[in-house]
Amino acid sequence: MMLALPIFAVLHGCTPEETSPEEEEGYSFFEIHPPEGAQGTSATVVITADKSVFDFGDTEVFFGEGILVDSLTVDDGWTAIAEILIEPDAELAGRDVVAVVGGLTYDIGRFRVVGETFTITPERGKIGESVSVTLEGHNTRWKDGRTWVNFGDGVDVLDVNVLAETLVEAEISIEGDAVPGARDVWTEDGGKIVTLYDGFHVDRVALVATWDPASAEQGTQVEFTIKARDTNFEQDLTSVTFYDNGGLNPDIRVDDITVIDAENLWGRMTLSNAAELGQRDVVIATGEEGVRIPDAFEVLGGEWSLEEVAVSLTFNVVRGLDNSSGALSERVSASALFYIPLDPPCGGGGAGFGSKPEPEPYDQNVVGPITGSGSGGEAEDCPNPTTVSAGDYVWLESDANVVTLDKVVDPNSGLIYYIGQDLTIDDYVPDNLYDLHLQGDPEGLEEEIVEGVQPTVPCNWYMETPELWGNYTHDRSTDFEYVWINTEGGYGACTYPDAIFYTEINGTTYNGTTDPGMAASFPWDDGTHAYTPDELLYLDPGQVYFIAYSYIVGREFGLRDSIYQTNQADSYIYFQASFILE
Amino acid sequence: MLLLAMGCTPENTFVERPFESIAVVTGDFDQVEASFNRLDIAYIPYEGYITTAAYDESVDPDLMALKSESLWTGQDDRGNYELFNHDAVFVNSGARGFAEVMYKESLDPDDHIVTDELVIANVQDFVNRGRTVWVSDWSYELIEAAWPDKIDFYGDDELLEAAEVGAAGRTTARIVPEELRDKLETDTLSLELNYTNWALIEDVGDDVEVILRGDVGYRISAEEGWGELEQVPLLVRFEVGSGTVVFSSFHWHAQNAGFADALLTEVVPGLDVGSATDAAPEETGDGSE
Numbered sequence: 081m082m083l084a085l086p087i088f089a090v091l092h093g094c095t096p097e098e099t100s101p102e103e104e105e106g107y108s109f110f111e112i113h114p115p116e117g118a119q120g121t122s123a124t125v126v127i128t129a130d131k132s133v134f135d136f137g138d139t140e141v142f143f144g145e146g147i148l149v150d151s152l153t154v155d156d157g158w159t160a161i162a163e164i165l166i167e168p169d170a171e172l173a174g175r176d177v178v179a180v181v182g183g184l185t186y187d188i189g190r191f192r193v194v195g196e197t198f199t200i201t202p203e204r205g206k207i208g209e210s211v212s213v214t215l216e217g218h219n220t221r222w223k224d225g226r227t228w229v230n231f232g233d234g235v236d237v238l239d240v241n242v243l244a245e246t247l248v249e250a251e252i253s254i255e256g257d258a259v260p261g262a263r264d265v266w267t268e269d270g271g272k273i274v275t276l277y278d279g280f281h282v283d284r285v286a287l288v289a290t291w292d293p294a295s296a297e298q299g300t301q302v303e304f305t306i307k308a309r310d311t312n313f314e315q316d317l318t319s320v321t322f323y324d325n326g327g328l329n330p331d332i333r334v335d336d337i338t339v340i341d342a343e344n345l346w347g348r349m350t351l352s353n354a355a356e357l358g359q360r361d362v363v364i365a366t367g368e369e370g371v372r373i374p375d376a377f378e379v380l381g382g383e384w385s386l387e388e389v390a391v392s393l394t395f396n397v398v399r400g401l402d403n404s405s406g407a408l409s410e411r412v413s414a415s416a417l418f419y420i421p422l423d424p425p426c427g428g429g430g431a432g433f434g435s436k437p438e439p440e441p442y443d444q445n446v447v448g449p450i451t452g453s454g455s456g457g458e459a460e461d462c463p464n465p466t467t468v469s470a471g472d473y474v475w476l477e478s479d480a481n482v483v484t485l486d487k488v489v490d491p492n493s494g495l496i497y498y499i500g501q502d503l504t505i506d507d508y509v510p511d512n513l514y515d516l517h518l519q520g521d522p523e524g525l526e527e528e529i530v531e532g533v534q535p536t537v538p539c540n541w542y543m544e545t546p547e548l549w550g551n552y553t554h555d556r557s558t559d560f561e562y563v564w565i566n567t568e569g570g571y572g573a574c575t576y577p578d579a580i581f582y583t584e585i586n587g588t589t590y591n592g593t594t595d596p597g598m599a600a601s602f603p604w605d606d607g608t609h610a611y612t613p614d615e616l617l618y619l620d621p622g623q624v625y626f627i628a629y630s631y632i633v634g635r636e637f638g639l640r641d642s643i644y645q646t647n648q649a650d651s652y653i654y655f656q657a658s659f660i661l662e
Numbered sequence: 663m664l665l666l667a668m669g670c671t672p673e674n675t676f677v678e679r680p681f682e683s684i685a686v687v688t689g690d691f692d693q694v695e696a697s698f699n700r701l702d703i704a705y706i707p708y709e710g711y712i713t714t715a716a717y718d719e720s721v722d723p724d725l726m727a728l729k730s731e732s733l734w735t736g737q738d739d740r741g742n743y744e745l746f747n748h749d750a751v752f753v754n755s756g757a758r759g760f761a762e763v764m765y766k767e768s769l770d771p772d773d774h775i776v777t778d779e780l781v782i783a784n785v786q787d788f789v790n791r792g793r794t795v796w797v798s799d800w801s802y803e804l805i806e807a808a809w810p811d812k813i814d815f816y817g818d819d820e821l822l823e824a825a826e827v828g829a830a831g832r833t834t835a836r837i838v839p840e841e842l843r844d845k846l847e848t849d850t851l852s853l854e855l856n857y858t859n860w861a862l863i864e865d866v867g868d869d870v871e872v873i874l875r876g877d878v879g880y881r882i883s884a885e886e887g888w889g890e891l892e893q894v895p896l897l898v899r900f901e902v903g904s905g906t907v908v909f910s911s912f913h914w915h916a917q918n919a920g921f922a923d924a925l926l927t928e929v930v931p932g933l934d935v936g937s938a939t940d941a942a943p944e945e946t947g948d949g950s951e
Contacts, residue, residue, distance in 0.1 A: 126832070130920050132847065155834045155852030158918040204858075207766055256766045259716050260691075260857045262830070281830060284691070284857040286766040309769060312884055 108133050110188035112177060114277035118197035118218055120168035122150070124161060127188060132157025133181060140180045143191055146170025166193060196220045196274045198246075200265055202368075203280055206310070207260065208287035210238075210253045210363050210370030213280075215267070217246035220274065227269045231280055234258030238327065253372055260284040285310055287369075291362055291376035298382030299353035299423060301335065305346040306373075312366050315339040320347065323361040323372075331355040331463035332379075333424060353423045354463040355379050384420050386525060389468050389642050392417040393516060393634075393649035395476065395483070395534055397508055399542075401657035406549040408542075412508050414483050414500035416474050416516065418525060419465040421644065426462035443604040447615040449595035450586070467496040471519030471527070474498050476534050480509040505540070511574075512536045513634070516649075528640055534649040535634040539574035540567040541653060548626055548657035556617050556661050560585070561610040564628065571607025573653070579632035581605045585616075587624040588661060621662050629654040680934030681749035681794070687730045688723075690716050690756030690765070691857060692798045693915035697923045704938040706748070708733045710757035712765045712772065716857075717915055730757060731774075734781045743784055748793070750932060751785075755799030755860075755913055762822040773822060776803045790903030796930060798910045800826065802861040805909055812870050812900050813909065816862040816880070828860035828911060829879030829888055835896055836875050842928055846921065853896065856916040863895040863911060870900040873929060874910075899929060906930075 109130040117123040127134075127141065134154045141152050141162050147170055150163040160179070174192040178185055198217040205211040215229060224242040229250045231237060235258055238251040248267070265279035289308035296302040306313075306320075318339055322332045332355055337347040345364075362376040395414040402409065469487065476483040485498035500507065514534035520527030544563040546552060554560050562583070565571055575581045583601050590597025597619045603609035631652040638645030684703070686695045687710040698705050710730030715721040733751070736744035745751065756765075759775025775781055786808050789795055797805055803822055806815055817824030835853045837843045853876060862880050866872060874897035882889045897910045908929055914922050927933050 128918055130918070132920060136848075153834075155832075156848045156850055156921060158920050159852035161832075161852075259719070261716070262856075281858070283830075284859045285826070288763070288766065288769060290769055307769060309763060 108186065110179075110186070112189045112191055115190065116192035116194050116275075116277075117147075117164065117166045118194050119166055119170050119172070121197060121218060122163065122165045124163055125191070127160045127162065127177075127179070129158050129188075133186065134158070134160045134179070135181050138182050141188075142178045142180070144175040144177070146193070147175075147191075194274070198267065198274065198276055200276060200279050204283055205235075205252070205254050205280070206283045206285050206287050207254050207258055208256060208289075208371050210251065210365065210372050212368065213250050213252060215248040215250065215265075217248070217274075219246075220267070220269075221245045222248055222267065222269060227267055230266050230268065232263045232265075235263070235280070235282070254282055255372075256286070256374065258282050287311060287371040289362075289364060289371050289373050291373050293377060295378045295380050296332075296349070296351055297380045298351050298355045298357075299384075300382065301348055301350045303346065303348050304377075306344070306362075306364060308343045308364070308371060310343075311364070311371055312342050312369055313339045313345050313364070314342075314366055318345060318364060318366045320349075321363045321365070323363060324356050324358060326356075328461075329356055329360075329463070330461050331426075332360070350424055351379060351382075352426065352463050353382055353384065353420060354465045356463060357381055384466060386468065387641055387643055388420050389418050389525065389639055390421050390644040391516070391530075391637075391639060391647040391649075392419065393534055393647070395508065395514070395536060395649070395651045397505065397540075397653040399653070399655045401543075401549050401655075403549050403551065403658050406547065410505060412500075412503040412505055414476060414485055414503060414507075416470075416485050416498040418468045418470050418496070418518075418639075420468070422462060422465050442602055443609075445599060445601040445611055445615050447599040447611075447618045448597070449590035449593065450598050451595060464493045464495050467494075469496050469521040469524035470498070471521045471524070473519045475517040475519075476514035477517050477529070478509065478512050478514045480512050481507065483507050483514070508536060508540075510536050510540050511538045516637075518639075525639065530637050530639065533634050533637045533647075534651070535578075535632045536651045537573065537575065537579050537630040537632050537653050541565060541573040541630060542567070543628065543655055543657070546659075548659045552659040553662055554616075554659060556619070556621070557613045559610040559612055560616060561608065562626070562628075563608050565607060572605040573630040575605045575630050575632075579630055581628070581630050583609065583626070583628040585611065585619065585624050585626055585661075587658070588622040589620045591618045592620060616661065619661055622660070623658055624661050625656055625658050627654070627656050679932065680937065681932040683748045684750045684752065684933075685733055685745075685748040686752045687733060687754060687757045687801075688715070688721075688726070689754030689798075689801065690714065691800060692755040692913040693717055694752050694754055694796070694798065694926070696915045697919070697926050698933075698938075700919060701923055701927065701933070701935045702938045703933055703935060705752070710754070710759075712756055712758040712761070713767060716756070730759070734759070734775050734784075735778065745784055745788055746791075750794035750796065750930070751788070752796040753798070753801040753804060755801055757801050760801050760803040760822070776807050776822070782807045786902070789905035789907060792904035794906045794908070794930060794932060796908045798913060799860050802909060805907060809900075809902060809907065812867050812902075812907070813863055813895075813898060814865040814867075816864050825861045825863075826859040827881045828855060828858065828862045829881065830855050830858045831879060833876040833878055833896075836893070838872050838875060842873065842925075845928055846924055848921075851921055851925070852918070853912050854916045855912055857913070860911050860913075862891075863898065863909075866895055866898055867900070870898050873897040873899060897925075897929065 111128045113126050134157050136154050139154050146167045148165045153161045170193045172193055174190045177188050177191050179188050196219045198215045201214045222242045222245050227242050229237055229240050234255045236253045241249045260282045262278035262281050264275055264277050266273050266275040289306055292305045320334050331352040333350045335348040339345045357379050359375040359378050362373040364371050393416050398411045400409045472487050474485045483500050485500050489496050513532045516530045516533050518525055518528045541564050544565045573581045586598040599611050599615050629652045634649040636646045684705040686705045687708045690712050708728045708730040709723050709726035711723045761772040764770050764772045815825035833853050835851045843849050872895045875893045876896050877892045879888050879890050899908045
């Protein structure tokens with residue numbers, strides 16, 4: 081806001097001391113909105129006065145050098161609207177704006193020329209609605225992880241995805257307490273703020289929906305009904321999702337939805353037996369329309385028993401070769417988890433150490449792109465299962481040694497698990513079979529010894545050649561031959577027939593595409609194997625990783641009173657190093 | 663009519679008798695009392711927010727002693743309705759009791775005022791006896807219920823809220839009465855329609871005076887999106903019996919204060935500028951506990 085006298089009066093010698101009351105009444109407050117505009121853009125600027133100042137047909141406005149006033153419309157004595165064009169090389173600074181009305185000149189305020197601005201699509205949303213918006217920048221340099229978008233109070237920004245330096249997608253939720261009307265939108269980019277004045281309009285109409293039932297129990301299937309107003313539900317287009325404090329949570333599955341009409345639907349959902357407890361927001365989406373029901377219902381704890389406890393058990397060695405020093409790092413870990421398996425199941429599709437690799441055919445290399453789930457695809461977001469205490473400790477016991485696993489309770493998730501502390505390679509006895517000994521917990525599992533369940537790989541082994549450090553570079557037109565030896569003085573990792581040995585090269589793209597590529601092999605475990613040029617040339621030049629591991633799976637077992645008797649412990653010695661393919 | 667010969671002016675014309683008591687029903691979206699405060703006009707506020715004041719989140723409705731329900735339905739010991747203690751009632755946009763369901767809150771009904779036949783009959787009687795009712799935007803259902811033939815609001819008249827389709831934006835409104843143009847020294851006013859879904863007038867009866875007209879946008883339907891209409895009535899006034907009813911589609915508090923105050927005192931002549939100085943505290947807008 082700007083307080084101004086006609087400059088005409090000032091020029092005639094009216095010092096503050098000499099100003100008469102009549103002259104003081106001549107002051108006017110002016111406002112310029114928006115107060116800034118970006119280089120190379122046009123803008124509509126509304127200039128208002130608190131007194132009737134502007135004169136039809138006898139008003140001009142000047143924004144200074146580099147800003148052209150295309151037109152000026154005097155709506156009434158209090159309001160003038162200027163259409164301006166800001167030249168690309170207009171000076172980046174604030175400048176005085178001057179109005180000349182009937183021969184009197186008014187200094188009416190400041191207008192700032194900035195370098196960056198953006199547009200937003202859509203530029204409106206309803207109260208209670210969830211909206212995906214796109215911001216298109218002008219001279220912006222947005223960056224993922226650094227740029228955030230703000231819509232002010234009452235409009236929550238759930239997610240920001242920077243697609244390019246001038247393109248951002250954001251998910252917003254217009255809360256019930258959002259004030260309707262136009263509001264500024266601004267981006268934060270490090271310390272830099274770019275504001276789009278009146279950039280988003282919250283419509284006064286409110287999407288309102290109600291949900292029934294008020295609560296639902298873990299591990300059950302529940303029918304629900306939604307009644308809404310001003311929505312456009314459509315069969316096969318309307319979806320229902322659930323949010324808790326951590327955002328979207330897929331631990332409740334919608335089994336089916338029946339749309340009765342545009343404002344009513346019913347459906348069935350199945351809550352995971354490990355669904356997060358507490359209040360859930362429900363979002364009903366139809367096309368681009370989404371309505372949110374805050375705290376729609378509460379997830380209540382379900383029943384479970386010790387007869388439903390499964391066991392996850394593993395004992396491993398992981399080694400890595402530092403590229404700069406050649407130092408071999410080594411981490412030995414052992415862990416046990418006593419849990420209620422997820423129902424409905426979740427995340428079972430991934431390959432890797434959770435299941436035994438199939439070593440057929442032996443001694444044959446494969447090379448190809450990595451596509452689809454289980455080979456680099458996005459992991460399914462699953463809830464943490466309910467876990468059960470087996471006492472303060474469990475032990476892996478054998479004649480050779482005993483490995484103690486301490487109880488740990490994750491302070492955030494409440495997950496109970498057991499891990500070995502400060503284990504070294506001396507604790508990992510190759511070709512050994514451990515019993516699992518539960519200490520017992522009056523509030524959880526009783527003391528129990530399950531015999532012969534945790535194996536270790538047949539022998540300890542190391543990579544001998546090549547020495548994959550110091551930016552080791554391999555010419556793809558030659559064989560990549562590698563040699564591995566065991567600590568018993570021979571070649572190989574002693575795996576056959578009870579265990580397997582596997583190697584892999586990954587980390588670059590496949591054959592000139594953007595797909596990640598990989599070469600893999602289950603080599604005959606004689607200590608020497610090679611990837612050939614025919615295979616390596618499918619992998620594009622660049623930095624890659626060489627991975628090798630021996631792997632063994634134990635017998636099926638279960639806790640004494642559990643219905644789950646097909647648990648299997650596993651163990652591996654794993655090696656990873658990087659090198660360069662050229 | 664409240665026009666009384668209180669003493670002829672030199673031109674020998676009638677002078678409007680000023681209101682002695684003004685009731686203001688507060689609403690979520692408009693605040694005509696902001697003009698009263700600037701003009702030093704005494705009034706008694708009745709808390710009528712559906713949820714809270716969108717124009718000022720610091721307003722605490724619970725601190726306002728008088729509730730709008732007591733204005734509409736309250737009676738004294740002798741059975742006199744509280745409404746008739748006032749000369750004029752100003753009903754801001756976003757007052758509760760005039761909608762199909764609770765705004766933003768739930769799908770529960772919010773029509774307890776507009777569907778109360780006794781309230782509507784009292785309001786009709788109130789105006790017939792020479793008083794003034796002023797209504798803005800979302801409270802239009804009061805006029806629709808009491809005088810359905812005066813203003814043809816957009817949409818199905820049988821459905822509450824059907825007329826709430828106006829688009830947000832600024833429009834240059836034309837002042838229709840020549841006398842008002844002369845007094846305000848302008849033919850047009852720049853109106854800010856600050857929220858969407860304002861109550862749109864399609865047409866008015868022959869005995870309704872249109873004061874402002876303008877080109878506006880409106881929402882046709884979910885499928886057809888937004889359209890435009892030319893020169894729709896935005897501020898109207900009509901007389902019933904010896905009283906007056908004023909309706910605006912726009913919010914007064916969103917307008918430039920300079921012309922809003924001048925326009926208001928011209929459209930509602932009984933407003934007594936400066937009356938608050940000598941009024942009791944409860945009539946100065948300070949009706950909070």
